Amino acid sequence: RCFHFCKLPGRVMGIRLLRFTSVVIIVxxxxxxxxxxxxxxxxxxxxxNSRREPKTQSQSALDSxxxxxxxxxxxxxxxxxxxxxxxxPHLHKVIVVWNNIGEKTPEEMxxxxxxxxxxxxxxxxxxxxxxxxLQNFPDVETKAVLMMDxxxxxxxxxxxxxxxxxxxxxxxxxxxxxxxxxxxxxxVYSYGSFELQNPGFGNGDQYSMxxxxxAFFHSGYLEDFQQQPEAVHALIDETQNCDDIAMNFLVxxxxxxxxxxxxxxxxxxxxxxxxxxxxxxxxHRAEHLLQRSYCVNKLVNIYGGMPLKYSNIMIxxxxxxxxxxxxxxx
Amino acid sequence: RCFHFCKLPGRVMGIRLLRFTSVVIIVxxxxxxxxxxxxxxxxxxxxxNSRREPKTQSQSALDSxxxxxxxxxxxxxxxxxxxxxxxxPHLHKVIVVWNNIGEKTPEEMxxxxxxxxxxxxxxxxxxxxxxxxLQNFPDVETKAVLMMDxxxxxxxxxxxxxxxxxxxxxxxxxxxxxxxxxxxxxxVYSYGSFELQNPGFGNGDQYSMxxxxxAFFHSGYLEDFQQQPEAVHALIDETQNCDDIAMNFLVxxxxxxxxxxxxxxxxxxxxxxxxxxxxxxxxHRAEHLLQRSYCVNKLVNIYGGMPLKYSNIMIxxxxxxxxxxxxxxx
Numbered sequence: 001r002c003f004h005f006c007k008l009p010g011r012v013m014g015i016r017l018l019r020f021t022s023v024v025i026i027v028x029x030x031x032x033x034x035x036x037x038x039x040x041x042x043x044x045x046x047x048x049n050s051r052r053e054p055k056t057q058s059q060s061a062l063d064s065x066x067x068x069x070x071x072x073x074x075x076x077x078x079x080x081x082x083x084x085x086x087x088x089p090h091l092h093k094v095i096v097v098w099n100n101i102g103e104k105t106p107e108e109m110x111x112x113x114x115x116x117x118x119x120x121x122x123x124x125x126x127x128x129x130x131x132x133x134l135q136n137f138p139d140v141e142t143k144a145v146l147m148m149d150x151x152x153x154x155x156x157x158x159x160x161x162x163x164x165x166x167x168x169x170x171x172x173x174x175x176x177x178x179x180x181x182x183x184x185x186x187x188v189y190s191y192g193s194f195e196l197q198n199p200g201f202g203n204g205d206q207y208s209m210x211x212x213x214x215a216f217f218h219s220g221y222l223e224d225f226q227q228q229p230e231a232v233h234a235l236i237d238e239t240q241n242c243d244d245i246a247m248n249f250l251v252x253x254x255x256x257x258x259x260x261x262x263x264x265x266x267x268x269x270x271x272x273x274x275x276x277x278x279x280x281x282x283x284h285r286a287e288h289l290l291q292r293s294y295c296v297n298k299l300v301n302i303y304g305g306m307p308l309k310y311s312n313i314m315i316x317x318x319x320x321x322x323x324x325x326x327x328x329x330x
Numbered sequence: 331r332c333f334h335f336c337k338l339p340g341r342v343m344g345i346r347l348l349r350f351t352s353v354v355i356i357v358x359x360x361x362x363x364x365x366x367x368x369x370x371x372x373x374x375x376x377x378x379n380s381r382r383e384p385k386t387q388s389q390s391a392l393d394s395x396x397x398x399x400x401x402x403x404x405x406x407x408x409x410x411x412x413x414x415x416x417x418x419p420h421l422h423k424v425i426v427v428w429n430n431i432g433e434k435t436p437e438e439m440x441x442x443x444x445x446x447x448x449x450x451x452x453x454x455x456x457x458x459x460x461x462x463x464l465q466n467f468p469d470v471e472t473k474a475v476l477m478m479d480x481x482x483x484x485x486x487x488x489x490x491x492x493x494x495x496x497x498x499x500x501x502x503x504x505x506x507x508x509x510x511x512x513x514x515x516x517x518v519y520s521y522g523s524f525e526l527q528n529p530g531f532g533n534g535d536q537y538s539m540x541x542x543x544x545a546f547f548h549s550g551y552l553e554d555f556q557q558q559p560e561a562v563h564a565l566i567d568e569t570q571n572c573d574d575i576a577m578n579f580l581v582x583x584x585x586x587x588x589x590x591x592x593x594x595x596x597x598x599x600x601x602x603x604x605x606x607x608x609x610x611x612x613x614h615r616a617e618h619l620l621q622r623s624y625c626v627n628k629l630v631n632i633y634g635g636m637p638l639k640y641s642n643i644m645i646x647x648x649x650x651x652x653x654x655x656x657x658x659x660x
C-alpha cells in the first residue's frame with residue numbers, strides 16, 4: 001500500500017523504494033550496534049561509589065618522586081614516618097631498605113593495614129651496610145629520588161616545595177641539611193657546619209655539601225654511584241659513614257658546580273629520642289665528625305683533587321608560611 | 331804578559347784567547363744592557379707612596395656591573411645615593427640619566443669633589459621620559475646592569491650578594507621587589523603584591539615580576555627593549571609608568587621562564603621622605619596601581635598572550651647577617 005509516500009512527487013516511489021529504505025535503515029542500525037560493542041567498557045572504579053583508579057600509576061616520571069628510606073633498628077620510627085610520608089603529594093612509591101639482617105620485615109602488618117596511597121617495597125638486605133640505600137634499585141621509576149633518614153620528619157609543605165625546587169635544579173642535590181669543608185694552610189681539609197670559620201668568600205657563610213639523608217636528587221646518580229672507584233665503596237664500608245659526602249663529591253665532579261642547593265626547612269624534626277629501640281643514630285659515635293673529615297681527605301686522594309664548590313644560596317618559599325614573609329621596611 | 335792564565339794547562343791559552351774572552355764578555359754585557367731597555371717601565375702608580383692604578387679599567391665585563399640611575403627633581407637624594415653606590419664592590423661605572431630637562435647637571439660639583447672610585451657619566455635628556463633609562467647606552471661596557479630608582483638605598487652587602495646571584499641566573503631580572511599579576515574569571519588581569527590572592531598554585535604566594543628599580547639584569551635587554559613594538563614604547567610614554575612591567579614581559583617572553591629571581595633584601599630603604607625637593611615619586615599618584623593593571627592588559631594585547639610566569643623561589647644569603655640563619659630545631 002502506498003499512503004504517505006504515494007503523495008510525494010515522482011511516482012517512482014513505490015514499494016521497491018520502501019523496501020530499499022528499510023533495508024538501509026536496518027543495516028545502519030546493525031552497524032551502530034556493532035560500533036557500540038567497540039566502546040571501552042566502563043571500569044568498576046569509575047562508578048561513583050567506588051574508589052578512583054590510583055593516580056600514581058599514570059603519573060609522569062618527572063612529576064613524581066620515589067622515597068628511599070633505609071632503616072636499622074628503629075622499626076617503630078620507620079612505621080611512624082611511613083604513615084606520614086606515604087601521603088606526601090607527588091610521591092610515586094616508597095622503597096624501604098631493610099638493614100635489619102635476618103629479621104622479618106613488617107610487610108605483613110603493612111599489608112594488613114592497607115589500602116595504602118602508594119606501593120611500599122621492602123628490600124631485604126644481606127649485609128648491614130650504610131651504602132645499601134645507594135643501590136640502583138630497578139623499582140625506581142621516577143627521575144627524582146627523595147632520600148630520608150629513618151629518624152627524620154620533614155613536613156609535607158617543605159617536601160612539596162623542595163621537590164618543585166629540585167625540578168628547577170635537577171642535576172643538584174636539593175635538600176635541607178647543609179655542610180661544608182674548609183681547607184687549612186697545611187692542605188688538610190676539615191669537615192663541619194656553621195661553627196667552622198667561613199671559607200672566606202666575602203661575608204656570610206658558605207656550604208659545599210647537602211646531606212642526602214633529607215634531600216632530593218636525580219635517580220641517575222644511583223647508577224653513577226655504583227660506577228665509582230672501588231676505593232670509594234671501601235671507604236664507606238670501612239667507616240659505615242660518608243656515603244653522603246661521597247655523593248656530593250660525585251655530583252660536584254659531574255656538574256662542575258656546587259653539588260647542592262639548600263632549601264631552608266620550616267618544619268624538620270629529629271625523632272631519635274622517640275624510639276623505643278634505645279638505638280641512637282651513627283652520628284652520636286664519638287668519632288663521627290673526625291671520620292667525616294677523614295673521608296673528605298680520602299676522597300680528595302681518590303679523585304685526585306677537591307671537586308666540591310661553595311654556595312651561599314639559601315632558598316625559602318615565597319609567602320609561606322607567612323604570606324608576607326618577604327616584606328621589608330621599605 | 332801572561333800571569334794567571336799561563337799557569338793553566340794547555341799553553342794555547344794566550345793573549346789571543348784572552349782577547350777573545352774579553353770581547354765575548356763585553357758583547358754579553360751589551361746584549362744584557364739592551365735587554366733591560368725592553369723591560370716594561372715602572373709606572374708611577376706602582377710606587378709605594380702613590381695610589382694604585384684603578385682596578386676598574388681592567389675588570390672583566392662579567393665580573394663587574396654598570397649602575398644606571400635615572401633622576402628627576404631629587405638631586406639631593408641622587409648625590410646622597412651616589413656617595414653610597416660609587417663604592418659598591420664590583421661596580422664598573424655609574425650612568426646618571428638626567429631627566430631634569432634644561433637644568434645643569436651637578437657634573438662640575440661632582441668633579442670638584444673628586445677623585446671618585448668609578449667614572450660617573452651624566453646623560454642629559456631632551457624629554458622627561460620614564461623609559462629614558464632603558465636606552466642602549468654605549469657607555470655600558472659590562473654584561474650586567476644594576477638599575478636603581480633615585481630614592482632607593484640598598485646596602486652594599488645586599489647588592490654584592492644579589493650580583494653574585496645574577497651571575498648564576500644571568501638571563502633573569504635579579505632584584506629586591508617582587509610583584510605579581512592575577513587573572514580573573516573575566517579574563518582581565520590585575521596587578522599587585524602580596525595583598526592580592528595567591529595565584530592558587532599550592533600554598534604560599536607567587537610572584538611573576540621583579541621590578542627593575544632595584545635589580546640586576548643583562549645589558550643585552552636594553553637593546554632588546556629598543557626593538558620592542560612601538561606600541562610598547564607608546565604605552566610607557568602615555569602612562570609615564572610600566573617600563574618595568576614591560577621589561578618583565580620582554581624577559582619572560584625571551585626565556586620562557588619566570589622573568590625574575592627575588593632576592594630578599596636585608597637592608598633596603600626608601601629615602602623619599604628625606605628629599606628637600608618636596609617631590610614624591612610617581613607611585614603616589616592616585617591612579618598608579620590602576621595604571622599598572624591597565625598596562626598588564628595592554629601588554630597582553632600587544633604581545634598576543636600572557637608570557638609572565640609564576641615563581642615562589644625566595645633567595646637569601648646563607649649565614650648572613652646571622653651566621654646561623656639557616657639553623658632549625660633539629
